[in-house]
Amino acid sequence: MVYSIGQLSKETQCKVPTIRYYEEIGLLDKAQRSAGNQRRYTSQQCQRLHFIRHSRALGFSLDEIKQLIHLQDCQHHDAHQAHDVAQHHLADVRNKIEQLKTLEQQLLTMIDSCDVDETEDCLVLKSLNEVS
Amino acid sequence: MVYSIGQLSKETQCKVPTIRYYEEIGLLDKAQRSAGNQRRYTSQQCQRLHFIRHSRALGFSLDEIKQLIHLQDCQHHDAHQAHDVAQHHLADVRNKIEQLKTLEQQLLTMIDSCDVDETEDCLVLKSLNEVS
């Protein structure tokens, strides 16, 4: 199976300029070209793009994905390096969740303090002005 | 009290280039200048920068902060517009938390599936290759 960039785009739900961008930064190998200079992709490249998109959906950065791809390509890697990348990322995600929960609480407090007292000005601005 | 940009920076914990950047995009008014063209700030501007930093710490975007500042400056605003901005932001934050929790689960599943079976290759890469 050979894909044009548009077909690959449909297959992987990845926008055409994004595919070109991935090639540009070396995340995807340079595609073969048709006689008229248009990109042609193999099933393998299609699978790699699926891998990239799936990883992105899980929040891995392009840099992390580069590492994961390298681990895939290099046969002699330690069995647990990919595991480490994933675990590191999991820690990041948990950190972000904690931060956002704190934030959620602060916003709630701010908004609630305002609901109590409908007759006055909204206190949101006031509370943002307080030096914490 | 009159501040140089460095003093303002210390006072607000906001880096010097960031202050200049806020001026450039119109989030802070243009500062007065000394005879030698250096920026001089008043206590009012210092308070405004505190407001901006506090809002940023709560995750408001610069655009949202612009709206909030406009609401402060404009005396004739609806008492609850700031409330709305905050509530909208709260919804965003909650959304992000939900997404990250889903992600956390997927990562956990991936990593755990690998721990079960230590003798084989790490399954992280394999599971990223599966088309979900």
Added chain:
DNA sequence: GCTTGAACCTCTAGTTACTAGAGCTTGTAT
């Protein structure tokens, strides 16, 4: 074989919220 139009090409610039560096000038303390 010719025409049409969708899909392709490259290149540049924009997005968000800053950060870093070059090369020069000003302020202040001794």
Added chain:
DNA sequence: ATACAAGCTCTAGTAACTAGAGGTTCAAGC
């Protein structure tokens, strides 16, 4: 008077794309 920290402007870089201009190629229908 001098030294040097702190200031100035301008340009470019970060992450991960997205959008548009202006031109070319492919594939289908006649």
